Each structure stands twice: as C-alpha cells, then as structure tokens.
Amino acid sequence: MKMYRSHIMICRGTGCTSSSSEQIAQEFEKQLKLHGIDEEVIVERTGCFGLCALGPIVIVYPEAAFYSLVKPEDVEEIVKEHLVKGRVVKRLLYAETIEEDRIKSLNQVNFYKKQVRVALRNCGIINPENIDEYIAFDGYKALARCLTELKPEEVIDIVKRSGLRGRGGAGFPTGLKWEFTAKAQGDMKYVCCNADEGDPGAFMDRSILEGDPHSVLEAMAIAGYAVGGSQGYIYVRAEYPIAVKRLSIAINQAREYGLLGKNILGTGFDFDIELRLGAGAFVCGEETALLASIEGQRGMPRPRPPFPANKGLFGKPTLLNNVETYANICPIINNGPEWFASMGTEKSKGTKVFALGGKINHTGLVEIPMGTTMREIIYEIGGGCPNGKAFKAAQTGGPSGGCIPADKIDVPIDYETLTALGSMMGSGGLIVMDEDNCMVDIAKFFLEFTVDESCGKCTPCREGTKRMLEILDRITKGKGQEGDIERLETLAKNIKASALCALGQTAPNPVLSTLQYFRDEYEAHIRDKKCPAGACQALLQYIIAEDKCKACGICAKQCPVSAISGKPKTPYVIDQGKCIKCGACLEKCPFKAISRG
C-alpha cells in the first residue's frame, strides 16, 4: 500500500450507510481529485464506529478529527479547509471531541472513555475489504502461532484458562465446548459460526462481520485446528447484505493468501469456510435449528442431548460459537489468557459488546469490561435519557431476558448478576426505557415477537404464549380482570417447564420480570383502568377542566373526529366515546385547559 499523508475513514456500517455514507465517500473522492490531492489523501470505507446515532461519521487521521452528521454538501468544505489548508472544520466536529477549541483524543471522549475494545478492536480502524490492513494489526498471527507452535490441546487449554464464555446467549464456557468437540469421535468434524442475530435491536454481530470479518475467519480456522475440523460454515441472515458481501470478499482474500483452504501456511492443515444464508427466523438462531437449516431442512429445534458437540451437522461432531465469541479468540492467543482473564468479574471474564437502543442519547455500539455497572453504561457512555426524562429500566437479553429497574442500576453487569436479577446477558441487546414507557406494554412487545417467531413444533410455546399475549393485550386495553396476573404466572410456569427449546422456555421471562419489579403497574391497569406511564392509548382520557376553559372553541375546530362540543360562555366537553386520543386539542388549547390522564 502506498503512503498517504492523511486517511479519511468513512463508516460504511449499516447505520451510516443508510444515511448515505457511500455518497459521502464518493464525494470525497471527487473533491480530492478536483483539488489535486487524491495522490496524497486516501479514502477508506470502514465498519461501525459505534456512535451510529451521530452518523454518517467520518474520521480524518492523523489528527483523529471526528466529524459527525456529515452531509454530502459538507464534503467540499472539509476537503478545502482541512485537507488542503490543514484547518479542522470545527463546526462539523462531534461537539464532545473539542475542548477549549482543541481536538481531544477519542479515548477521552465520554462515549469511548470507559470502553475496552477487544472484539471491536479493528472496527472503524481498518478497511474490512483489504486483508493486508487486517494483517497489519496482528491479523493471522494467532493462527500462524497455533499451527506452528501449539498443539491442539494447548490451544484449547489457552481458551479454557482465559475464562471466555459464549457471547451468543447462554454463556457456556468456550474452552469446555471446544474440548468436548475435540474429544468426540468422528471421521469428520465441523466448525460453525452463529451469525443469525435475531434479537430485536441487536446488531453487535453484524457490526463485527461488517467491520472486521477476518477476525471471525481466523478464529474459526484456529477452532478447526483445535477440535480437528476441516470445514466451517457461517450461518448469517440474508438481511445483512453488507456483512454477507464483506464476508465473501474476506473468504476469497484469505483463500488467495492460502490462509484458508489446503495446506495452510505450508503446515499441512486444511480448513475452508462457506457461507449459508438464513431467512431470518429467530428460532434458526437456536443451535439445533440452525444446524438443521444448514443441512437444508426446515429450521426447527430438536431435543438435546445429543448435543452438537457429539452429533451435530450431518450427524458429525460440530462446534458452534457465536460471532463475538470468535472475535475474542485471536486477542486471547496473542496476548495470553491471563490478559483476558484480568478483565471482568470472578466468573465473567473479558468484555461484552452491547447495542444501546431505546430512550438513550447515544444509541450505538459499546464494548465494556464485564462488571461495568448499568449506571456507567447508561449515564457515562450513553449520555442518559433524552429530554431529561427519568431512567426507568433497561431490558437485556431481548425476548428471552428481563428488565433491570432503576434501583438496581449500580449492580455490576455479568452473567451471574443479570440472571440473579431475573434477566440474562443474552447476546447484548440493551434497550433503555424512561418514565414514559409502560412496562406492561414492553412485556407485550416482546411477547408479540415470540408469538410471531415460535416455530410451532410444541404446544406450550405455540399456544401458551398466545394465551399470555391475549391476557396482556386486554390488560393494556383496560379490559383486564382480577386474576389475570395469576393466570399469567401459571401459564409462564407451565411454558417454562414444558417447552422444547429455549425460545419457548424463556419466552415468559419479560412478563415475569416486569411483574417482579412493576407489579403495581399491572394492578393499576387492571383495577383502576389507568396506565401510570401514560403510554397505553386505550386507557388515556383527554379532559377539559371546566374552571380553566374559556369556551374559545379552538379545540373543537382541531378535533379530527368532532368529539368536542360546546356553546359560547359554557365550558366545552369531550365525548369520550368518540375521542380517538390524538392529542391535537391538548396541544392547541391556548389556556391549557385540557389534560391527559
């Protein structure tokens, strides 16, 4: 690669791409040419920087100037001022990166300060479509070391000692899983990667695949060496076109360099990887369903045991790990298991990537050491809830998880504490809720998701979750009955005990967890027909206060369904039977006589 004086890194993650970052990249290329400096300055397309809410993001090195919310029409100014004249365009810098008119280093910015990037180490720093850049930052060093210096048992021992646990949900110790697969008898073994990522709001795995695909390929090859497998499959959802494209490019480049295929690095070790595209059913992320889907059958779970380690793909011993799990492997080999185990808590080592979403200022992707508190994530990294609203709870573990209420905000986040709180780590979706969120409504949202995604194979899940949803639905509509809470609890218990796979077994969790911490909200809906958060439309009422109404008639003109009537000099009234709760009248009343309750 040629030497360039300045590198313009443009985020081409899914978030920024949807806000036209490719157009910006092309505009940069055009403007650089126009100003005759296209031989001195290079434009690189990268993966996600994490601060997707501020996208499109452009970082210019060597200054590390962090431009946010860049528009194509801003490009000319950046080229003219910054790249030609050497004057950073302060107006476009992410405000938090400037202090007293100078650029702060990114690691001192609140959003990045507490983060430790292991799985995301290369995201935003390299061009994922250029294998040389991956190699430059120690890429394929770990594989080379394993193949030339370590025995398979030694590789497994390193992974075991690191304390790494599966990042796909259940948190099973990765080294143990490798050992089981290595010890299983079979003439052929497979190494698979779960990139199905079905949790609503989750995009950790997508970002790793988009920003650093080789980190997963290299780790899979190492896994193949450790367990004795020579064929790998990555099961990735077809709705991730950028990830699929970058993975295909990466696989081809690795093959060209002889880092995949036959006789890797001349060591006699063979390993190759193929992609399998999933249609995006949530249940296909479950391991037995995923393997069935790779085999070309319908993606439905089957009872375990036998576990995939013994009888997996095509009946052969199979190792299945999550994308982020794999992304941790090479740094563990390169830096040593002790380094990895020095981060985190007693039983949860290393870091975890979370996708911050919902009512939070900095939605995006963050990687933090295990043991970081929810408060640090939400307030210090995430910048708190927008509009000064009060934080109410955070949902982790997606549709299988539960919520952490505001009074538990100081607990350290790791596998054990989240489980003890009735939630779970899950794959890393973290949805923040503020005072305006109704917890019954949230539970309903997740249950709607599981009802839609249930594969239908077993009755408790197929029918039971539907019954639960019906009950939740009537509670939010003000038609809840005494005994509904108990009915929900009984159903939940039965489904958990009898569903075939973890989708069903965990589906009641969001309901149980909101009941545990917000039972009074359920009761208010059922007994008083009130939604304390003011979120359930059906339970809202718009009321005109007689003493404040000046009978101006403005509200009646606003009402789209003519629900408001009145005569001059007497207070106006809203016909609750007709009102569709649009809120138009409340906004327009000049005397603030209308209230919602």
Next chain:
Amino acid sequence: MKTLKDLEEIRKRTLDTINLRKDQSGTRIVVGMATCGIAAGARPVLLAIMEEVEKNDLSDVIVAQTGCIGMCKLEPIVEVYRPGEEKVTYVKMNPSKAKRVVNEHVMQGKVVQDYTIGAEE
C-alpha cells in the same frame, strides 16, 4: 500461497502506512516518508525518533509515517500531535534535531520553537 515470512512482510509494510490511525490516547509523531522526504533524509530521522522513544520507554507514544505533506523543500518534516494540543510541524529535520524534539516536546511538553515551520518562515 503465502509463507510466514510473507505475512510478516505484509504486516510490516502495511503497518507503516496505517498505524497513524491506531490509538489516539497518547502522543503521535508522524514523519513524512514520501519520495522527497526519503531523499531529504527522512529515514534516519524516523530511526532516530524510534530509538529515542524506545530508549525512554515511551509506551503511549506512536511513531507513524505519512506520505507527501506538500512542502517538499522543507523536508524532512515531522509532525507532533499531543492530545488536546495543536499540531506542531517541525521542518528540515535531522536525527539530532529529532532527538531533541522527543526529549523536550514529547517528553516535557516544551515545543522546540527553533525547528518549527513558523521559525522557518
């Protein structure tokens, strides 16, 4: 097919061109290493800086290379980026000047005014 040695070469070669992107917490010393820079003696300057950084155990200092800075007649050029400070551009450098910059500017925060582009102009 690549050998281990090939990989190592790709690593070194590419790292030289892209490590100016890595880790922004510490000071970065960037040396202009395009054709004219090298012709003007940028390589001994780079080596001197790396040696000085190593000798003083400056683990959070990154030495990076860059291409044409556009001021060929002032080469070798060295730019120093200390976090939270304006970039300082040193021109017409040689190994002993470079050592002084590492000792005074990078380590003690005192800009060596005599060598800066401002002094030249």
